[in-house]
Amino acid sequence: QPGVPAEEAGAAVAAESSTGTWTTVWTDGLTSLDRYKGRCYDIEPVPGEENQFIAYVAYPLDLFEEGSVTNLFTSIVGNVFGFKALR
Numbered sequence: 001q002p003g004v005p006a007e008e009a010g011a012a013v014a015a016e017s018s019t020g021t022w023t024t025v026w027t028d029g030l031t032s033l034d035r036y037k038g039r040c041y042d043i044e045p046v047p048g049e050e051n052q053f054i055a056y057v058a059y060p061l062d063l064f065e066e067g068s069v070t071n072l073f074t075s076i077v078g079n080v081f082g083f084k085a086l087r
Helices: 006-016 025-031 069-081
Strands: 039-045 052-059
Touching: 006 039, 006 052
Parallel strands: none
Antiparallel strands: 039 052
């Protein structure tokens, strides 16, 4: 979005596609969400495009069911493309 720093947008994508949409419940005190957070570790400008960036996000393997491409795809793509704050 215009006016949003690239670092903030990258962090928002990482949160939205990992623990950012989780509902807070009393058991949150039993588990550290830091263990499950996606992390934006690099941001690069898109060559030849003004105010467009590529955000690189890493996710903990514990977020995904082993061998489930469907789980991986819906967890990342479904959440990110549904994120209305970004264009």
